[in-house]
Each structure stands twice: as structure tokens, then as C-alpha cells.
Amino acid sequence: MEHYLEAGAVAARVLKQGAGLVRPGASIREVVERIEGQVANEGFGLAFPLNISLNEDAAHDTATPGDERTFAPGDVVKVDLGVHSEGYIADTATTVDLGNNGLLCSAARAALEAAIALVRPGVMVGELGGVIQAEIESRGYRPVDNLTGHGLARYQIHTPPNIPNVRMNGGTMLTEGMVFAIEPFASTGRGHVTERSRREIYQQISSKPIRLPKAREIIESVATREGMPFARRWLPGDHPEVPLAVLVRSGILHSYPVLGDLPGSLIAQAEHTLIVTTDGCQVTTR
Numbered sequence: 001m002e003h004y005l006e007a008g009a010v011a012a013r014v015l016k017q018g019a020g021l022v023r024p025g026a027s028i029r030e031v032v033e034r035i036e037g038q039v040a041n042e043g044f045g046l047a048f049p050l051n052i053s054l055n056e057d058a059a060h061d062t063a064t065p066g067d068e069r070t071f072a073p074g075d076v077v078k079v080d081l082g083v084h085s086e087g088y089i090a091d092t093a094t095t096v097d098l099g100n101n102g103l104l105c106s107a108a109r110a111a112l113e114a115a116i117a118l119v120r121p122g123v124m125v126g127e128l129g130g131v132i133q134a135e136i137e138s139r140g141y142r143p144v145d146n147l148t149g150h151g152l153a154r155y156q157i158h159t160p161p162n163i164p165n166v167r168m169n170g171g172t173m174l175t176e177g178m179v180f181a182i183e184p185f186a187s188t189g190r191g192h193v194t195e196r197s198r199r200e201i202y203q204q205i206s207s208k209p210i211r212l213p214k215a216r217e218i219i220e221s222v223a224t225r226e227g228m229p230f231a232r233r234w235l236p237g238d239h240p241e242v243p244l245a246v247l248v249r250s251g252i253l254h255s256y257p258v259l260g261d262l263p264g265s266l267i268a269q270a271e272h273t274l275i276v277t278t279d280g281c282q283v284t285t286r
């Protein structure tokens with residue numbers, strides 16, 4: 001409990017400060033490195049690489065090793081941060097609006113708050129999806145139906161229960177002590193994301209003997225991740241693409257493609273981590 005709360009407090013503070021760095025003209029790589037560096041400075045670990053996803057992209061983008069992209073006026077910027085203390089994870093996200101999309105951003109925030117207000121033992125996860133969908137649709141947008149909130153466990157960022165962003169019948173019933181993240185996404189597009197070819201985030205999912213020296217080097221360098229995701233940007237060597245592809249093909253690594261809605265659409269996200277209590281919940285990432 002203590003670890004969950006301290007990871008949450010650090011994640012909340014670093015995300016708030018970090019969001020202030022997102023300005024037109026700022027380097028995406030510098031912002032990512034400063035936010036990730038701040039987590040390390042505070043003595044905590046990253047549960048996953050800082051996700052910065054732009055405009056129609058919802059999730060799983062981050063800076064590339066030599067990323068030259070800068071934020072542009074009009075960008076809708078999702079910043080998603082995961083901090084852990086001894087493996088106990090806080091996952092939180094916000095959207096920085098560099099354009100005129102205040103209503104879109106407030107739709108995601110209002111959906112998150114409505115869902116949090118409903119959390120208590122006995123509630124079904126489908127009911128949380130129902131209020132998320134209603135808040136987003138009442139503002140004229142679509143909830144992303146194939147992205148969900150997720151349970152958190154020690155060193156694991158995706159465990160049951162899934163928290164849907166649309167109404168569902170049945171599903172899991174909430175019980176005291178459950179720890180999970182709720183993350184509504186509001187979209188001006190279809191409300192459905194597909195996989196892009198871009199892949200910057202990886203995770204080790206099994207261990208097998210590896211012959212290729214460069215691939216072995218990668219696995220050795222991520223051993224301290226305890227199975228949590230890492231970025232291509234964090235790896236040693238200049239061109240890890242070939243060994244990474246070998247490791248994915250042999251089932252040792254999983255790769256996370258960037259997930260996006262229709263080109264030209266915009267997506268806003270809001271996310272908090274919480275613990276279910278006797279009569280409600282405690283949000284760790286406020």
C-alpha cells in the first residue's frame with residue numbers, strides 16, 4: 001500500500017510538471033528525457049517508457065533514439081507516465097491541448113471523474129464503461145471502444161480486470177483491494193484504433209537461449225526491467241532494429257505498435273490509478 005501511494009504521488013507530481021514542458025517548438029525527445037530523468041532523480045523506476053502520442057494516435061508512441069520531431073501549434077498531446085516503487089505501479093496520463101480542443105480534453109477528464117465516482121465493491125466494470133461512454137458521447141465525441149483501463153500487479157502493467165470505455169453487460173465485479181487504472185479516450189474519429197507500423201516500445205515475454213550476440217546484449221541490458229516494457233531508445237548500440245526483430249520473431253520480446261484512429265482525427269486521454277476501498281476508492285495519482 002505504501003509503495004502504491006508513494007509511486008502515485010511521484011507520478012502525479014512529475015506528470016504535472018512534465019505537462020508544462022509540452023509547448024509548440026519544444027523537442028519531443030528532450031521533453032521525454034526530462035520527464036523520465038525526473039522520475040529517476042526522485043529515486044523511482046519507470047513502469048514503462050514515457051508515452052507521448054500525438055493527435056490521432058492514442059497510445060504507445062515515444063521518442064525514437066535521434067528523434068527530431070517538435071510539438072506544433074494545434075497538436076493534441078497525450079502524456080502517459082508509469083512510475084513504480086519496488087514494482088508497485090502508478091499509471092497516469094493527461095492531454096495537453098496546443099490547439100482549440102478544450103471540449104475534447106474535458107470529455108476525457110469528465111469521463112474519468114464520473115467513473116471514479118462510481119467505483120466501490122459490487123460495481124460491475126461494464127457500468128464504469130457505461131458512464132465513460134455517456135460522458136464522452138454527450139459532448140459529441142466517441143469513446144475508443146478497443147482500448148481499456150487495466151488491473152495492475154507487482155511489475156505487471158496489464159492484469160485483470162479490464163475497464164472498458166463503452167457500456168458492457170456483466171464482466172468483472174469490483175472487490176475491495178483491487179488496484180487498476182481507468183483511462184478513457186475521447187475521439188473525433190471512429191472511436192476505434194488500429195495498429196500502425198511504428199514500434200518503439202518492447203517487453204520481454206519469455207526467456208530462451210539466444211545465439212545472436214547483439215540480441216543477447218539487448219536481453220542482458222533489459223534484465224533489470226523485470227518484464228516491464230522498455231524503449232528502443234534505451235538500448236545500447238546504434239542499430240538495434242535487426243536483433244529486435246529477431247527477438248520478436250522468436251517469441252522472446254513483444255512489440256507494442258503505435259495505436260491510432262483515422263488520419264486527421266484527434267484523441268484526448270485522461271488516466272488515474274486507484275485502489276478499491278470498503279466504500280469507494282483511493283486515487284493514488286492525484
Ligand code: CO
Nearest residue numbers: 091181183271
Ligand atoms: Co494505463
